[in-house]
Amino acid sequence: MTSRASAVSVRQARSAPEKTFRKLTQNLTPYGLLLPAVSLLILLNLVASIFGVYLSFVNWNYFRIEQRLNWVGLQHYFTLFSDPVFVMAVQHTLLWAAVVVPGGFLFGLYIALLLNEEVRAKWLFRTLILLPWAVPLVVAAVGWSFFFTAGSGPLDDFLFRLGMTDMKYMNWLGSQEFALPIVMGVQVWRTAPFFAITLLAGLQSIPSDLYDAAEIDGANTIGRFRFLTLPLLRPVATVVLLQGVIWSFFNFTSVFVMTQGGPAHSSELLTIYLWRQAFPLADVGLGSAVGALLVLFLSVIGTFWVVRVMRKDATA
Amino acid sequence: MNTAINISRREFLRLTGAVAAGWVLTSCAPSPTPSQPVPAPTAIATTAASTSAPKGPVTLEFWQISQGPNYDKVMKQAIEEYQGAHSNVKINMSVQPQQDMDTKSRSVFTSGGPGPDLMVCGSPFALGYARMPYGFMDLTDRIQAEGLKNKIPPMAWVSSQENNKLYSVPFTALLWFLHYNKDLYQAAGISAPPETLDDLLANSKKIFDASKDRFGFLAFTTWVSWILEGMWYNDGVGLFDGAEDYVKYDTSKPITINKPQAVAALEYLKSLAETAPGGLKGNNGVKSGDADAAFAKGNLAHFYTHTIHTSQIQGYNAKMVPLKNWDLAIFPKGSKRRGTMFSPLEIGISKGSKNADAAWDFLSYLSNQVEGRIGPSVGSLPLNPTGKVDETQVGSWLLPIGRKALQGEIWPEPFLPQASAFYSALTAAVEAFFLGQKTAQQALDDAAAESKKSL
Numbered sequence: 001m002t003s004r005a006s007a008v009s010v011r012q013a014r015s016a017p018e019k020t021f022r023k024l025t026q027n028l029t030p031y032g033l034l035l036p037a038v039s040l041l042i043l044l045n046l047v048a049s050i051f052g053v054y055l056s057f058v059n060w061n062y063f064r065i066e067q068r069l070n071w072v073g074l075q076h077y078f079t080l081f082s083d084p085v086f087v088m089a090v091q092h093t094l095l096w097a098a099v100v101v102p103g104g105f106l107f108g109l110y111i112a113l114l115l116n117e118e119v120r121a122k123w124l125f126r127t128l129i130l131l132p133w134a135v136p137l138v139v140a141a142v143g144w145s146f147f148f149t150a151g152s153g154p155l156d157d158f159l160f161r162l163g164m165t166d167m168k169y170m171n172w173l174g175s176q177e178f179a180l181p182i183v184m185g186v187q188v189w190r191t192a193p194f195f196a197i198t199l200l201a202g203l204q205s206i207p208s209d210l211y212d213a214a215e216i217d218g219a220n221t222i223g224r225f226r227f228l229t230l231p232l233l234r235p236v237a238t239v240v241l242l243q244g245v246i247w248s249f250f251n252f253t254s255v256f257v258m259t260q261g262g263p264a265h266s267s268e269l270l271t272i273y274l275w276r277q278a279f280p281l282a283d284v285g286l287g288s289a290v291g292a293l294l295v296l297f298l299s300v301i302g303t304f305w306v307v308r309v310m311r312k313d314a315t316a
Numbered sequence: 317m318n319t320a321i322n323i324s325r326r327e328f329l330r331l332t333g334a335v336a337a338g339w340v341l342t343s344c345a346p347s348p349t350p351s352q353p354v355p356a357p358t359a360i361a362t363t364a365a366s367t368s369a370p371k372g373p374v375t376l377e378f379w380q381i382s383q384g385p386n387y388d389k390v391m392k393q394a395i396e397e398y399q400g401a402h403s404n405v406k407i408n409m410s411v412q413p414q415q416d417m418d419t420k421s422r423s424v425f426t427s428g429g430p431g432p433d434l435m436v437c438g439s440p441f442a443l444g445y446a447r448m449p450y451g452f453m454d455l456t457d458r459i460q461a462e463g464l465k466n467k468i469p470p471m472a473w474v475s476s477q478e479n480n481k482l483y484s485v486p487f488t489a490l491l492w493f494l495h496y497n498k499d500l501y502q503a504a505g506i507s508a509p510p511e512t513l514d515d516l517l518a519n520s521k522k523i524f525d526a527s528k529d530r531f532g533f534l535a536f537t538t539w540v541s542w543i544l545e546g547m548w549y550n551d552g553v554g555l556f557d558g559a560e561d562y563v564k565y566d567t568s569k570p571i572t573i574n575k576p577q578a579v580a581a582l583e584y585l586k587s588l589a590e591t592a593p594g595g596l597k598g599n600n601g602v603k604s605g606d607a608d609a610a611f612a613k614g615n616l617a618h619f620y621t622h623t624i625h626t627s628q629i630q631g632y633n634a635k636m637v638p639l640k641n642w643d644l645a646i647f648p649k650g651s652k653r654r655g656t657m658f659s660p661l662e663i664g665i666s667k668g669s670k671n672a673d674a675a676w677d678f679l680s681y682l683s684n685q686v687e688g689r690i691g692p693s694v695g696s697l698p699l700n701p702t703g704k705v706d707e708t709q710v711g712s713w714l715l716p717i718g719r720k721a722l723q724g725e726i727w728p729e730p731f732l733p734q735a736s737a738f739y740s741a742l743t744a745a746v747e748a749f750f751l752g753q754k755t756a757q758q759a760l761d762d763a764a765a766e767s768k769k770s771l
Contacts, residue, residue: 040649063444063770092542116486150602152609169593174537174600176751263537263600264748280740281525 004114049295055288062282078291085265086290089273093249094182096269100251103188103246105237115196116203126197133193144186148172150290176266179259181265187254191247195240202228202236242305246298261274270294358713370439374674379421379659380436381414386693394686398678405674414438417734424667425451433669434679436487439475440733442646442662446476452664458676464683468699469722476662484662485683486699488691490622491726492542492657494647500530501618509645513547516618516647517588523617524591532591534604534610535617540585540746541739543620545730546647547581548573550654555730555738565732568771573738582749582756588663589750592616600747614641622659623694623714643715655725657665660699691741697722735771737770738763 056076056283058069080086115122118309130138149153150171172178206229214224252271255261261268261276270274270290278287339703350514360610380391388411395407410432412420424431427449429743435452436443436581445451459465459482465473468486476484493515504523520532535543548554572578592598593610602610604625610627611619619626623644646656663682665675688705691698695711697718730738745763748754754762 022707036521112373145603149606152606152613169595169598171598171600171602172593174597174602181602259601260385260538262744262747264751264753276740277722278771280736281771282734282737286436 031249052288053292055285056292058285060284062279062284064079072285076286077293080226080289080293085268086273087267088266089270092180092268094271095180096187096251097245097248099184100187100191100248101241102242103184104191105241107196108197108201109144111192111196112199112203115200118189129196130193132190133197137190137253138257140190141254143188144182145173145258148237149184150174168275173259174263179263180267183255183258186258187248187251191244195244198236198240199233201231206232238309242302245301245305247299249294328664333621337415342469343762346710353763365623371404374402374671375408376433376671376675376678377431378407378434378678379410379432379435380411381417381438382411383661383694387690390693391686392742393438394682394689396570397468398681405678407678419611420447421451422448424668425449428668431668432666433676434665436661436662436663439486439662439728440730440735441658442476442484443478444662445664446478450666450668452483453666453667453672454481454482454483455485455676459485461480462680464700467702467724469724470723471726472658472660472699472722473729474502474728475660476664482662485679486660487683488694488696488697489658490624490696490724491714492512492546492620492622492643492719493717493721495611495621495626495642497614497617499614499641503530504617508577509643510618510647511649513550513584513648517584520591520617526595529615531593533588533617534592534602534607534616535585535589535599535746536607537600537743537747537750538603538741539607539621540599541742542622542743543585544578544581544746546620546654547584547658548578548740549727550648551581553577553578553581555732555735559586563763565730567732567734571768573742573759573767574764578697578760579756582760584744585746586750586756595752596734611642621738622646622657622717623697626695631635644714646721649741654727656727657729658697658720658721658726659729734767738767 055069057071057073059072061067086111103106115129119125150173152158152170153167155167155172156170159170172182209227210232212225214228219227251277252269253270254271255267255272256275259267261272271294274290274294275288275289277283327348335761356436362570378395382388391409399407401404404607414437417435420510421431421435421437421441423429423525425445428450434596435445442452443761445544446454464485465482472486472489473482476482494509500523501507501509501519504519506519510519516533521528521765524532545555553567553572553573555573557572558565558566560609587597590596592767604621607619607621608625610616619642626642647653663679665672665679669675683700687698687700688703689709691714692706692709695714698705699722701719706712722764729735741763743755745759746765748762749759
């Protein structure tokens, strides 16, 4: 009996640190598994971002890489706000976000609602709808540039055949009135499938009995959409809209390929302004200041969005 | 039978720990490449010219800018042939976009890290590399001993020469010609291409008739600096004070792109651009490929561009291939004759190369045996007149006029790296002027102020 009791106590004594170790490993394992990814993120994002912010306070000419960096404090930020082209780029970027995000969202919502209905060959429509999103943006932008080419593009040719002779050499992308609206239209075309697929997933997660109940209660189509679909879609919509806003501020490719911000800066966004300052004009400090302002602005919007809107959703 | 491998959590953690420890240890181990910068071997073989091929096994790192599939194909063949004749030499070719290669090269040539033995770059970059601690070495004696200095036209050396020393060898050049449509000339009763700027404007206006779908000149603004620079140099204006002789750009001198002559050139360009398809606004934002297409349609009388676009080489200008109702003119002529702008590639050997003799032997082979094949394959011109030329290559029709231009009728594209800043600023300025937002003087003042930031 005594020997048995002592064996138990030894086992208990031995199992206590073992338990602690097991608990510790259980607690630490998730962190260990996350460590490589988090390290990479810190290295590639955080360190690069901090370095980018640092660059916004120094003078660095790309063509004189061997020269020392001179600390200039807030000079680049003052320069930016006194540059009319920068102010124009800010206006264009805000307009871009105000048009492209709601435009893509509404277009995407419309497509999602159509695809949510019972139609034949639904898979085919879904595939076709996704095509603009699946095509690489550079390829799509080059294709659209060709479509709008003055004189030899299909649009000018089509208008010419309709008898609108004045339009034969309409330089769409070289026109300060049309350049930005056209590129915004292309971007709406491009982003709508993303919104559509995400919203479709949200729509399909809404239980159908809710619609049945609403119908029994006498709700018509508009009522069902307004009081059932929209509120239940809100969590998904909130996330995709935030993502859309962030993406819209960082858009570069379509404008760069189609207009490079021209003519005479009339389609210049902040990202194009950043690129022009940092690369062709070699003013890396000024370009970094634009980048830092963009990140700061988007961080504020993102935080506000998450705190206000999502909290509201959680309490609803 | 269950063949799945069962692994306990403890074993998994052990395994993960072992992998992590191994990773940390290997990360801490000394790098296989020396982190200490190799002292710049400035004296290594920079004065002793040697054309003898190396005896022992040698690997040459060969970096070059991307020039398209035709160029790469001919270069690969040439390397295979060279390696076939030199069994002890292996050449690792790395093809990169100019911007990427420039960033890497600046880093390597400043720090002395592992880099190329020899390199092909654009002419604006060569002297910048030569000034770096581990950049291009002095090749003067080797070039003299090989006789290349006297063979290649003097104007081609300006982008590789500093303080009477030569740091790179020019290797094929792009040439800018005035392309003119012979059918439109004939229809307008004009017998010869223009020789002066006044001729060009008069001919453009004479041919221009929008109702008949005939146009004079397209000054596509994305590359308008090509046209403007020619006009400025013709009128004695460079990018900086004193740069009109093309020999050296002193970036500490005032920028001159807003001088009265430059303003007059821009006003003149506006008159020309009014004869474009779509009128003055028709020039804005038109890209090089669009301009090619516009000229290929056959209703545009003039097109000023470099020959890579019009060389009839498949892949560069597919739409131009069936057309040959046009010809080339060296432009402008006249009392202030400057001829045609040209832009060579340059081959240099880095000071950090441990195989400078082998690198020079390969460089010499490229200049004497390969340039004549590779130039006509991509619509550019070989510069070494005694080199072996492949007249069967598709772009060889350019050779006669190219050779004629090389006889004193060429002037180099600005070879300072900051030229891109000038071009970017000029594009926006010219567009603002064409849109009526600014006067010519205001537009060029703004462009000058913006370009200055890059210096």
